[in-house]
Amino acid sequence: MLFRDNQQQPIATNIRIILMAGILVSCMLVATIGIITWYALQNVNHQVENLVNETATKSNLIYEMRIAARERNLHLAMSLLVDDPFLIDEEWMKFKEQGTLFLIAREKFKSQNPGKTESLLLQKQRELSKHAVKLQYELNDLRLSGNYIKAIEVLHEEISIQVKVFSVLDEILAIHEKNNKLIINKLFSSQEKTQKAIALLIISIFSIIYLTSTFLIKRLSIQAEEIKNEGIKYKALIEGSMDGILVLDKKSIIDCNNNALRLFGVDSLTELNRIGLDYFSQFSEEKSAIKSDGIFNAINHALVNNKKRYEWVFKKANNDTFPSDIELQGIELNENNYVQMIIRDITERERIKKALQDANENLENKVKERTDELTKTNQKMLGLAHSAGMSEVASGVLHNVGNVLNSVNVSSSIIKNRALNSRARNLNKVIDILHKNKGNIDDFLKNDEAGKLVIPFLEQLSEKITREQEDQIQEINSLTNNVDHIKNIISMQQSYAGNIGVIEKIKTGDIANDAIDINLSSINNSGINLSKYYDTDYEISIDKHKLIQILVNLISNAKHAVMNGGKSDKNIILGIKKHNNNIIFFVEDNGIGIDEKDIEHVFEFGFKKRVEGHGYGLHHSAISAKELGGTLTVDSDGMNKGATFTLTIPIEQK
Structure with missing residues (x-):
């Protein structure tokens, strides 16, 4: 932003030099740590990757053997349970397929260079499987001969052997897991030296950063406090303002706050400048700053000798318009002259002002019109009742009219009381306060304790007046409906004179x-x-x-x-x-x-x-x-x- 003190430039230059030197040394050390860490991680990653691949391969092969053995027993048992010869042959073929898969997985495991203990366990498994295969084929012969009872006995024996095979495979998995833990422990111990070197470098970096920071803190603590305070004031005054704040030169907008973007319906300063203030101020119909002459900015520069204030109607990017208060203040930055423009949207204030004027002008007339109409209606009703000679019915009609008139009187009293007690009167007090401080209105609204309450008070007053208007409109509508009902009662009374009621x-x-x-x-x-x-x-x-x-x-x-x-x-x-x-x-x-x-x-x-x-x-x-x-x-x-x-x-x- 432009709101920056030029006296801070030499200090800022010194800060940059010191920081760049510290950053350069830190970057060299960080690069060294990065290289050492990279090589160490590459080595660990390579060893871990080999271990993971070997572990995954061996584990998968053992599980493939377990699954194949389990499926083989399942198909063997199913061959005893089904009656259809075709299904029996199908289960027997699946039994053989699973046996083949078991042998393929076993041979692959052997090719993975198993240890001595694993090889001995594989040999033990092989002897058990030989015995199991013998029993499997014996079971098939018994099934073919129709001796199912003996076949089931053989199946039980064969399953008990398969349980031992599963136990052997579990032992291989346990040995494999134990070996993996030993390898991982070796990897961790091999990294201790690398970690010590990295820790030493990190300590060095922190030492350099500490020394650099200490030097900078001692030299710049006062300036940092000032910058902090300026940042807080900037945020409170500029971004915290509900008004749009812009800084102009003779051709374009140099800077603005977010509320200015919101007022004109654009997303960025670039878009605001691309369209141009001449379009927004309705000096030009061209929605492009390139085709505009910058007349609006130039006029504002010419106006500013002292603080100026005027009202203007702006156009938004979507062609909607809004009235505003504008305050101009000349400022000098880097030996250049700029104009600070503060734009306040007064749409709501104008709407409330007009609504109050309309309400005050129309309310009394409407109440008088309704009262006159009720009087005439009552007189007309009495005349009709007497002329028809139906005194009893007329009395009933009058009673019903009285009920409605009670509601009319209540509505009229409510409208009158709300008009007399309207919070709109408080607006004059605010206007008096603003008139008393019109010479320093900006400082009054921002810094004076009473002035800070003006804008929140106006917002609350606007909401309350809006609700008052809605309530008054509701009561007036109720008043109108009651008058219409009285008219309907009179119409019905006329029907008693000879007309039949409408169904x-x-x-x-x-x-x-x-x-x-x-x-x-x-x-x-x-x-x-x-x-x-x-x-x-x-x-x-x-x-x-x-x-x-x-x-x-x-x-x-x-x-x-x-x-x-x-x-x-x-x-x-x-x-x-x-x-x-x-x-x-x-x-x-x-x-x-x-x-x-x-x-x-x-x-x-x-x-x-x-x-x-x-x-x-x-x-x-x-x-x-x-x-x-x-x-x-x-x-x-x-x-x-x-x-x-x-x-x-x-x-x-x-």
């Missing part, structure tokens, strides 16, 4: 999830645990708006029941199951429960136990269930023991 095919799970979503905001804010148990997800043909009104009403009543129950664990279960040709929806809670004497009055018009209740929600739901061809029932074990409402709907509407 649609729907999934039971989808309609149940919609009913949960309408109550979700108020349920979540009340610390209630709502569980789903969908035993089936059937497709039914039904007036979905009537069905969802019933489910919304049942979930809302369950919510109030668990809130008034006084229990720490507030649980509601919405379930779906199929029985015969009916779909059964049930809403179970562990709330305040229903007194036995009140069970039969629950669905009566005007009946209520809750002070803020109206007394017509469950009544209207029961009427709607009947209109759908089904029934709505309730079950409770008494006060403080919860309740279960069950809606039974036929799969096919009549």
Whole structure:
């Protein structure tokens, strides 16, 4: 890198001379050790190779004899067990083949110059094999004459002799192994002198290295400490920076850190220079520095008298663009003038800034629009209900609208509170701090304890603001869905004036999830645990708006029941199951429960136990269930023991 002190050059030259002298002497000694070691290893390798080859050959031949003897006995025994003459002849021929293989392996072993003891054991094996062969042919004659009992007796005798043959072969292997150990011990003892010579040379090399190192350490300890500190500072300031740092002359990029390569989407400094900053800065459309005039670098050189700062939009290698803050600083290295350029990607900062502006501008308008729309919808619904003369139905519709409006109010309050308490306000504090230190922003961010926290704080703030936006969008979507449901309730109310309800095919799970979503905001804010148990997800043909009104009403009543129950664990279960040709929806809670004497009055018009209740929600739901061809029932074990409402709907509407 260019970040190097010129005063270190004479010291570096002395270091190179001393090191080269030490390395030269060390290399000569290492070469001597290498030659001696090579010759010693060659000798050992040659002897070991001969020993391995001889050992492998003899061992293989002994095992070949063992295998041949074993296979020969096996085929001899098989000739007594089979009845087919052809198979008997085949086993006898295999018996002879294995005998031939045994003799071939034995003769090869003899050609390997066995020792005196091995030769005596081979002779012993030969005498045993002669006796065994005699018994083998005697066994064959007995088999041919049909005397199998006598043949089996002879086979037993022959096998006992073969066991002795195997024992002789094992003795040969043991002797062979013993001889190998003796040879290896001789090889190890012959290497002691060579090892001593090599050890002496190694000690000499370490002595030279020690003396050279001691001299260098005494002379260069202070300079080494300075170089170490400079390396640490370089790594912390240059490679540890989240910004791209480049060093420019008037035509090209002299050096850069890894973050600069990442910003422009290239893999190396060579590739960065091959394309050229004129292309990345959009001064030139030519993706080649050869065809570019280096205007961008020249302009930056002309700008720098003191530290300069400006904003720019760069293009990456893949043609994507990104806005950035640029800081220029003139530097002098080896009597040459360069420009240090620090590039900071401000894409995320600009995105957050724009998102905050858009959110602040649009949120208030959207809430006002939804509020006005709800007011008009409510007025329209009241007018339709009164004009149709259906006060009872209108009361039920108003109750259902009230349930949805509760969720709307909760969503509106959440959006308002999040807007008022948005962490985006903290961005102004950071901007004020940066403005106060804009004259020394680089030093402030790198060295000041508060400045070091700015970039991590902005990253965390960006994540939190992004999550705030996602939550606000979710609540706005919920608000929109609730308004749409109110519109659907009004459409259904209009049908009571003479239009027949529209029958649609729907999934039971989808309609149940919609009913949960309408109550979700108020349920979540009340610390209630709502569980789903969908035993089936059937497709039914039904007036979905009537069905969802019933489910919304049942979930809302369950919510109030668990809130008034006084229990720490507030649980509601919405379930779906199929029985015969009916779909059964049930809403179970562990709330305040229903007194036995009140069970039969629950669905009566005007009946209520809750002070803020109206007394017509469950009544209207029961009427709607009947209109759908089904029934709505309730079950409770008494006060403080919860309740279960069950809606039974036929799969096919009549």
